[in-house]
Amino acid sequence: MKGKVGIIANPASGKDIRRLVAFGSVFDNEEKVSIVRRILLGLEAADVEEIIIMPDTYGIGERALEGLGKRRLKPQVELLEMEIGHGGADSTLAAQKMQAISVAAIVVLGGDGTCRAVAKGCGEVPLVPVSTGTNNVFPEMIEGTIAGLAAGIVAVTGAGMLRRAKKLDIYGPEGWRDLALVDVVVTKETFIASRALWDMDRIESIIVTRGEPDTIGLSAVAGCLSPVAPQEAAGLYLELNHEKPTVTVLAPVAPGLFSPVPVGTWQRLTLNEQIVLGASGNPRLLALDGEREVLVRAGEEARIVLSAEGPFVVDIAGTLRRAQSQGFFTR
Amino acid sequence: MEKEKLVDLYRQMVRVRQFETKVSELFAQGKIPGFVHLYIGEEATAVGACANLRPDDYITSTHRGHGHCLAKGGDMKLMMAELFGKKTGYCKGKGGSMHIADMDVGILGANGIVGGGLGIAPGAGLSAKLRGTDQVTACFFGDGASNQTTFHEGINIASIWRLPVIFICENNQYGISLHQSKHQRVADVADRAVAYGIPGVVVDGNDVMAVYEAVGEAVKRARAGEGPTLIEAKTYRWHGHFEGDPTVYRSEKELAEWKERCPILRFGKHLVEMGVATEQELDTIKAEVDNEVEEAVRFAEESPLPVPEEALEDIYA
Numbered sequence: 173m174k175g176k177v178g179i180i181a182n183p184a185s186g187k188d189i190r191r192l193v194a195f196g197s198v199f200d201n202e203e204k205v206s207i208v209r210r211i212l213l214g215l216e217a218a219d220v221e222e223i224i225i226m227p228d229t230y231g232i233g234e235r236a237l238e239g240l241g242k243r244r245l246k247p248q249v250e251l252l253e254m255e256i257g258h259g260g261a262d263s264t265l266a267a268q269k270m271q272a273i274s275v276a277a278i279v280v281l282g283g284d285g286t287c288r289a290v291a292k293g294c295g296e297v298p299l300v301p302v303s304t305g306t307n308n309v310f311p312e313m314i315e316g317t318i319a320g321l322a323a324g325i326v327a328v329t330g331a332g333m334l335r336r337a338k339k340l341d342i343y344g345p346e347g348w349r350d351l352a353l354v355d356v357v358v359t360k361e362t363f364i365a366s367r368a369l370w371d372m373d374r375i376e377s378i379i380v381t382r383g384e385p386d387t388i389g390l391s392a393v394a395g396c397l398s399p400v401a402p403q404e405a406a407g408l409y410l411e412l413n414h415e416k417p418t419v420t421v422l423a424p425v426a427p428g429l430f431s432p433v434p435v436g437t438w439q440r441l442t443l444n445e446q447i448v449l450g451a452s453g454n455p456r457l458l459a460l461d462g463e464r465e466v467l468v469r470a471g472e473e474a475r476i477v478l479s480a481e482g483p484f485v486v487d488i489a490g491t492l493r494r495a496q497s498q499g500f501f502t503r
Numbered sequence: 504m505e506k507e508k509l510v511d512l513y514r515q516m517v518r519v520r521q522f523e524t525k526v527s528e529l530f531a532q533g534k535i536p537g538f539v540h541l542y543i544g545e546e547a548t549a550v551g552a553c554a555n556l557r558p559d560d561y562i563t564s565t566h567r568g569h570g571h572c573l574a575k576g577g578d579m580k581l582m583m584a585e586l587f588g589k590k591t592g593y594c595k596g597k598g599g600s601m602h603i604a605d606m607d608v609g610i611l612g613a614n615g616i617v618g619g620g621l622g623i624a625p626g627a628g629l630s631a632k633l634r635g636t637d638q639v640t641a642c643f644f645g646d647g648a649s650n651q652t653t654f655h656e657g658i659n660i661a662s663i664w665r666l667p668v669i670f671i672c673e674n675n676q677y678g679i680s681l682h683q684s685k686h687q688r689v690a691d692v693a694d695r696a697v698a699y700g701i702p703g704v705v706v707d708g709n710d711v712m713a714v715y716e717a718v719g720e721a722v723k724r725a726r727a728g729e730g731p732t733l734i735e736a737k738t739y740r741w742h743g744h745f746e747g748d749p750t751v752y753r754s755e756k757e758l759a760e761w762k763e764r765c766p767i768l769r770f771g772k773h774l775v776e777m778g779v780a781t782e783q784e785l786d787t788i789k790a791e792v793d794n795e796v797e798e799a800v801r802f803a804e805e806s807p808l809p810v811p812e813e814a815l816e817d818i819y820a
């Protein structure tokens with residue numbers, strides 16, 4: 173037995189207004205419990221020594237254990253000691269704490285938003301992101317058993333296959349403000365309100381770290397026009413032009429929601445290149461990974477910088493294949 | 504949204520807050536008889552929801568109904584008089600806080616029966632459907648009420664008949680003194696929507712714009728004949744379950760944290776930041792509402808009590 177793995181499951185993912193304005197699936201918490209249970213069993217199979225779970229208001233971790241009945245897990249399982257109930261900030265704090273106690277990997281359950289929150293706190297600890305949210309580009313749709321197994325192999329063998337994700341850093345007059353893993357969308361919205369973004373008329377520009385024709389969400393606009401792969405050292409910047417578009421892109425901007433998006437110009441970004449949002453007479457809201465998040469006040473400038481130094485992500489298939497070739501599954 | 508409407512959302516929340524703050528004072532002074540359950544802290548939910556409704560739309564309310572009634576266009580004077588038990592009140596002084604109703608503006612009644620509105624709202628929805636109008640009904644209820652059988656029956660019938668009803672669960676985390684985690688195994692009442700084949704959405708109940716947007720979409724669905732929606736607004740009541748409740752079941756810290764998320768302060772601050780309104784304009788609104796509340800109190804105080812001969816009039820059961 174060897175190694176420590178953290179689990180962060182967001183009890184709030186998969187329940188927002190996108191179930192009304194688009195056709196987002198409903199992800200109830202019992203399903204998350206059941207996924208975490210399978211992750212635990214995957215971690216056990218890999219022979220992990222210790223598992224640390226973020227506590228949450230629903231008790232996803234406790235319930236996952238409870239459902240195992242009399243079966244005792246071999247790894248030692250503990251809830252992270254922390255205060256909860258502060259939304260996305262819980263995930264960031266948990267990631268920080270897990271990094272501080274040197275977990276070898278963190279399994280994340282949620283959508284792009286949850287992964288973003290974790291990325292703000294995990295430092296160089298690799299993530300195994302499992303999709304349970306809505307517009308998901310960053311986390312994979314993957315069976316929990318397999319996600320747990322892969323995270324376990326990373327911890328036990330120290331020989332996981334990792335890749336480093338890109339990110340977009342947002343700077344304001346006072347310095348660094350926030351980050352996005354997939355896209356930053358500049359909008360004319362004035363309220364964070366229900367957070368989601370569905371009205372293309374309110375969008376001014378889109379900046380992406382990645383976007384392919386098979387992705388969903390605003391980054392799909394890039395994907396359907398001029399794709400950028402996750403592993404490419406590039407990004408894309410698109411300016412919309414609602415009056416005189418150069419091209420109109422039909423993109424799946426939310427689950428089940430295709431919108432024609434009028435694009436004026438687009439350009440590839442190189443690493444460390446920045447987009448400056450000049451001061452405007454009107455306030456703007458930046459949506460990060462699909463959620464309205466950062467307010468840029470009237471008269472304020474903001475900079476968005478493409479960086480190669482996002483979180484490390486475990487290549488699940490690659491890691492398992494390597495483990496197989498090294499005889500991990502045979503005795 | 505245009506400035507006027509934004510500022511009105513602010514005013515409506517202030518009206519609820521100041522009406523109830525006054526009621527709390529008067530109750531402590533013994534000027535208001537009976538029971539009052541205050542909505543302070545939850546204003547954004549009623550106001551954000553009702554801002555999507557037309558005067559001919561309906562609401563069903565609860566035992567904690569002042570916010571819903573004011574936001575739907577109830578008359579503050581008649582409400583205050585009713586709380587005072589005066590003849591000029593909504594129920595001629597015989598009903599009190601939990602029976603305020605006003606058919607002219609679609610208020611189908613506050614309700615002392617927990618979950619009572621969940622039985623009434625589908626009826627209102629069915630009536631609109633049979634009459635061929637596009638009126639909708641917003642049904643407010645609490646987290647505690649979501650364990651009543653009427654929750655199941657109401658949403659079930661509304662879902663099979665695709666009734667134009669918006670079920671709005673105000674999850675303030677307590678049913679009297681019982682924390683939600685002790686009265687139901689789910690943490691999100693919205694999860695229960697799945698059981699009825701309708702959409703369920705969670706929204707920040709202390710963010711008036713978030714509630715406005717979510718209920719707005721649900722109203723569109725309802726008017727278009729697409730059936731009911733369940734919206735869960737996460738919020739918190741600042742006062743006790745009823746006035747006089749010593750609230751030994753919750754911590755000061757919890758209350759303080761929720762007070763930091765005050766829906767009115769938060770929205771006001773944002774309006775100022777975005778240049779929609781100035782601090783001064785907001786202060787003027789508060790002063791105007793103060794006057795409105797004072798007038799309502801004066802009206803109530805100066806109104807006569809019902810006379811004993813009327814005791815058996817207007818009694819249905």
Ligand SMILES: Cc1ncc(C[n+]2csc(CCOP(=O)(O)OP(=O)(O)O)c2C)c(N)n1
Binds near residue numbers: 566615618675679744
């Ligand atoms: C049918 C019925 N059962 C019990 C009560 C007693 N009662 C009054 S309020 C309340 C709790 C309601 O909790 P919730 O629905 O969460 O609303 P909140 O008070 O939190 O707004 C109960 C049980 C009642 N009035 N009616």
Ligand SMILES: [Mg+2]
Binds near residue numbers: 646677678
């Ligand atoms: Mg309650």
